[in-house]
Amino acid sequence: MAFPGRRTNNQLQLGKLLKIELHDLQLWTYNCGTPLHTAIIHGHLDVVKLLLFPDADPYALAPDIFGYPRDSALSLAARQGQRGIAWELWTRNGEEAIQKARASGETDTALELASMFRFGDLVKDLLSWYKWDRKTQERALLLTARRWAPDAVQALVETARFEQRTLDDALLSASSMKLLLGENGYKMMYNEAEYINYERTINVFEAGASPNSRSPDISWDANAIHIAAQKGETTRGLKALLQRGADVHVLCTDK
Numbered sequence: 001m002a003f004p005g006r007r008t009n010n011q012l013q014l015g016k017l018l019k020i021e022l023h024d025l026q027l028w029t030y031n032c033g034t035p036l037h038t039a040i041i042h043g044h045l046d047v048v049k050l051l052l053f054p055d056a057d058p059y060a061l062a063p064d065i066f067g068y069p070r071d072s073a074l075s076l077a078a079r080q081g082q083r084g085i086a087w088e089l090w091t092r093n094g095e096e097a098i099q100k101a102r103a104s105g106e107t108d109t110a111l112e113l114a115s116m117f118r119f120g121d122l123v124k125d126l127l128s129w130y131k132w133d134r135k136t137q138e139r140a141l142l143l144t145a146r147r148w149a150p151d152a153v154q155a156l157v158e159t160a161r162f163e164q165r166t167l168d169d170a171l172l173s174a175s176s177m178k179l180l181l182g183e184n185g186y187k188m189m190y191n192e193a194e195y196i197n198y199e200r201t202i203n204v205f206e207a208g209a210s211p212n213s214r215s216p217d218i219s220w221d222a223n224a225i226h227i228a229a230q231k232g233e234t235t236r237g238l239k240a241l242l243q244r245g246a247d248v249h250v251l252c253t254d255k
Helices: 011-020 035-041 045-052 073-080 083-093 095-103 110-116 120-129 134-146 150-159 164-175 192-207 224-228 232-243
Strands: 069-071
Touching (some): 035 073, 069 073, 134 150
16 A cells, blocks of 8 residues: 655654555565655654554665665665654664664665765764774765765764774875765865865864875875865865975875
């Protein structure tokens, strides 16, 4: 049976349908997943609560744009930046949601997704709810640094402990062009707000990362100012690095 209330947030209609008990809450389609997934995508917190009450499966994976299973309910909420829904799911499933998501083959955790999509407040929440392993925290930091997300970066560096090499690598990532995830058809809109985010992201690392660190993972021996100097769009970052004491006399060489 279809669930019109999941899209329109018509709680009364949905409640009546659930009472009939002629429904399948695990019904999964290639374009939107289960009714629970659809409610999460549209941000309907009250509908999510209704669907969870009769045991909608929070561990079923929502589809990606190609119809392949990808995100559990918690991870989908993180991807969408649905903070209230994420809390509702967490209070009902807690650590079990994360453990089962890993067992189901999820490639990105809720923390990584919230970081990747620049939801700083949700990153703070997820860090306070659960003790994430170091590898997940490091990947989240590198992703959000490359995404020019100062609030998410701030939440991570204030809450988690990172080794010097990780902080240096994150600064190198932040110094480069912003990582695109399909916004505007992958055409970056470099408006003033993005430039401010770029500069703020670099400045977040002021206390820990070295502006003169060199990455061992790229094909040429360079530091942050070499990366920022490559494009006109990253001039703000170059300026911020120079203000922090980046050495302009250091040469970059091919490896």
